[in-house]
Amino acid sequence: MFQAPEYIESVSVLLSDVLSDIGVDERIVLKRRRAALLAESMETRSIQLQGDNATAYCFGSQSEGTTTLQLDSDIDQLWCFNDYNVIQDRSDWKPGVANYLMIQDDTVSPGYCLLQRLRNDTPLPYHTFHDKYFSSKRKGKVLGERKGKILIQNTFLSAVAGAVHGGVRHGPAQTLPEQPGHSNVDIVLAFHCKSWPLQARQWLDWQGVGQWPSADMRRYCGSTGCFLVAVGSKGSQHEELEWRISTSLAERCLMFNLNITQIRCYVLMKIILKTFIKPYFEDTISSFMCKTVMFHCIANTHSNIWKENNILGCLSLCLFVLHNCILNENCPHFIMPGNNLMRGNIPHTDKPYILQKICDVVSGRCIALLEIECASLGLRLQLKMNNLSSFKSSDIVSGYILKTLARETDFIIRSCIISISNSSNEEAVQTLLKYIFKLVDTSHHCVGVDKTACRLFAQRFCTSLGSALASHSIHLDNAVSAEALTWITLGLNTDVSSGKLKLASIYYCVGNNRKTEITLRNIERSYDLNTVEPICGCHLYINQAPRKGFNTVSNDHNEEAIQHITAFCVKFLPYEIKCVPHELQYEMFRSSKDTLHFRPPDDYWIKLTVVDSLPYLYFLQYKTYRCLGRQDEKKRALSTLLRTIDREPDLGHRETALNLLGQCMEQEDRAEDALRCYLLSLRR
Template sequence: MSEIPDYTRNVSLRLSKVLDEIGVNERMVIKQRRLRLFEETLKTIGQQLLTHGDVNVYSLGSRVEGTTTVGLNSDTDLLFTLPMYKVIQDWSEWEPGKQNLLMIQDDTVSPGYCLLQILRKDAPLQEDNVCNQSWYSDRVGRVLLKNSIVHPAADDRRVRHGPARSLGEIPGFYGDDIVLGFFCQQWPLQARQWMNQQVEGQWPTNDMKQYCKDMGCFVVGVGSRYSVNEELEWRISTSLAERYLMFSLNITQIRCFVLMKMILKTFITTQCPDSISSFMCKTVLLHSIKSTVNNAWNENTLLICLNYCLTILYNCIVNDYCPHFIIPENNLMARRFTVVTKQIILDRLSYIISSNGSALLEIECDQLGFRIQNTFLRLVEIVPEYMSCMMSGQLVNNTAQTINDCVMVLLNNMNKSNPIRLLLKTLYKYLMKVTHDMNQGQTKLACSAIVKCLSMHSGSALASINIQSKRGVCRESIVLMTLGLNIDVASGKLKLASIFYCTGDIERAEIILKNIEENYDLRVVVSICKCYDFKESKPKQAFNKLCYEANNEYALLQSITASCVRFLRCEINCCPKELQHEMFRSPQQDIPYRGEYDEWMNMAVVDSLPYLYFLQYKTYSHLRRHRDKQAAISNLAKCITEEPNFGHKETALNLLGQCMEQENRMDAALKCYLLSLQIRGRNNAAKFHICRLVSSMLSPGLR
């Protein structure tokens, strides 16, 4: 590669520039990794405290590696390790009192897979009794664990993709590919050959291999489709080691992988779905890097590197042989292709390789082909950072959503009997974790985010008790509220303003609301809601730009995001009576129509911006400031119409309808309630409001 033709160098540099423009650059790769790892920490801590167990959550795949783009739209892959079993590879690792599983890797098991033999808890001996349907006794008397224990039978809503669940069955996770498995501290026997291949100067280095080994491995619940013991086999996963290797790649190597996935999506998946996976492309890339010198991978050789990877992929398909990078005995392409499929793929790859880069002009993903052509012809002026800004906005938005996920799961678990005790107990656990993890930046930061939210709810719950007993809000309540005041630009302050309003301290409520309005930049701030899974539109350009420029995205969340405002039933006295109806939105006949994750319907939940305008309307009404009151109700109506990303627009309409009633505009109020029902036909307080309103209109004397 020392003598590079001018054409190849020119195309490589232009291709590198285009990939830079669509977000495949060092800045964006680092940003993706940082935020995805922060989300991983958030999810782990949330699940550990929720389940009271040693659950760990790992984010795997393209998103955390930084090897995706807006157009590729890669899945979020999450691996949950379950704590109820300890996987060992040697009898000396047996631990009394635990359910130990001995990993069996012998000639009877498919390469890359293992069996899990159940051992006794009281002695390092094999178990003899089959205790439940997930255990199986084989011909030689070993009691083995079936892989079906980590996945239920598929139904209309759950479709298995290998070991993954395409629907989140773990609270707080919607639409993610979730894999359940067990962690094994020891490196698998089948991978030790890879460890022993120590060649000086070759990638990965010996130190990198040792680091991979120290990470251990996973076993996940899926067997080889060609094995007679498919339900007994468990796939050995070295995902953490693979993630670490991907983190070590330079930007040209990452761009090469992104291009391979774009080629796969454009030329192969459309004709031969489920034939070549992105994991195969990743494996080919790692083999390619291993067989070359590192300085061969740079911007002016990108096209050469891409063709080299595609050639290796071509040869793998010809020979039906693609060895797993770490467990080479595991052939990823064994019995993978039919004769027809194989020929189609080979023809496509041959065309791309022989085109010397011109085939890339046909790629529509992220407008890659058009952008390459534009570098030669200058058809339009392209803003270089536009795609990076968009990706940054999505990342920061996802981080805010993840914080909301964790908090919602905890709150749903608490909106039951004795919720204040549960709130304070959970808050204490998080505070202890912050204290004990002083040196772990990610863990401390993640805990702090959740502590702020829980502090706000704890303070509000105490205030609700004070209000009910006709006492002033206690000092402890205000201290707790203050801890969570700046979790974002509005929601915490809105709860405090709501408390002051409900205690009759209208002037202080008005001061807080004015401060919120001054800091709520409508061009930038985005509404955050993760009570349920709903499709959002694109974030605002100003929001995206700030996210791209930021190096501390967590601090940025406090000024450019606004989460929905939530009141548990134990906080009922802290929200106006107009909002309290939302806690009882479901008549008995509607409850069966709730979704699996609709526990939020037992709370009063409203988006921050409409609640700001609603509280302004109420405070200005008390202060007899007619012009400001009319401006507030006008702003409330306007934001409901113009803001597409509200998660609780039906609640905002219900609040607007009650404001209209107070303005004696009954027809407008009825229209609001009917619009609310169009958004959510069941489990909606609008039904109650309509019945009440119609009754009062027919019997005005009862008003």
């Protein structure tokens, strides 16, 4: 079954070129990793700013850089609660906190453990417990007793994960509703244990034939500890009491130390899985099994085989090992070999067909690869084999990465802002100041993407703080205080337009039409319609292909390009109401108190004024030129507003833009046109 054809070297080089063309090269892999780690850091900052002692992690293909646009890999998030002290030795017990002792004996499935609650005043177990004591804990926490030990059921965190609105449960993960054009988001809640799991201690002293993983890698992995995920082993007698031990941080380290051929081989395995296995046997072979197989192959072969001109041989080797794992229904976890990843996963009725599929791919040699439609891999390979060039998509991939990061940035920061939407102006100012000072302090103690995350957050909060202060000073004196302008200035350059539009809006509300006009002119000058992408984290289903100019700039830059080629939507909260033109203030009163309770949780924006940058730019121009009596420029602004609403495909708040257009039409005495705009707005 496993033979290397004579032409393996030449085809391998062509195949490597094809994978590079679709975005699997060193530079794009690093771009993906940096974007994922930055989003991870921002998510953690957001959680902690809002008072929760938790850390967010982004694992899986997105953070590894082992995906393509067409693979549409899930986004795997793990949220770790840090208020719990999970230990493997009683000497690590801490007073005054919730301590849980990991139990790993022969009654527990390999790769799993039990959690025993210890007392807060001494490192001894509870023998009895009272409902009153546990009733003060998080709802959904249920304890079970086993051989006199009080154990926590894994339904504790599973129940919390199940509370995520609209999601579907998949094992320990909560999969958020899929949006067209977007990846699924799987959120897993977990505890963390600082010490390396007992079941994996031998691995720290083991080294494969190819001197991989290295001693330094294993030393680092040993410092990462482990996570405890709320799911038991399938079919276990104590499934509801077991917690899966996860070494995701160590596995991330291993992935980050692969060379580009190994990464491409893994991506190829996932493409083959997507093409030949998943359409027929969806829940049998997972990408994690493929990753594990590849780890075993790398560790048990010499490093000199993992080269660009031998990628076909590497792929055949991995598929051969995967075939044997399926045949024996045993895929040992790379770090904890006692944990069989395939246990209970492959129905006996499906097994012969899955084996045959893999045999067909291996024995078919290049023919199977030429049949792959995912990422047009087969067509691209055929073009290469006929000395024809194939389209290189690195700029498109770069644009997708940056646009996704910008949208996630907006989404994450917005969650912090929304959390204070019910605050008074004074309360909001104090909260935003606290956020900014905390971010500045954190920034002094971190480096890299963590420092960048703090800066991105702080800038946006500066704009919000300045707007809140301006709203208060306008309310008192119909003027903008110097303090408000100082804070707003600190956040003006987060993107091309949103911060500057808030400033223009403030000037307009105090009647300073000259400064309003100058600010708007500067925004329009920097807003290149061929390059700037509208970014709206409010409606994730909008996913138009980025502009060509946006892709070009994204290809040459990382997150620093966000301030030059993106335009976030403009958000005003109730405590900023005096900074909002009266036509937009109505947006804050779209629901009465009686109906507000019946709205779904994702209608968080119902009390906000949110408008896309471009329509708001032209609306403010129309209003300003009207006040200045400049009729030609007023007509141009109105015409451009109408054209933008009609033609711009990437608007997240088209209904708000239509509402503004309708009010402009009223002021133009075009009642029928105004009514038409209002009706269209209501239908959206």
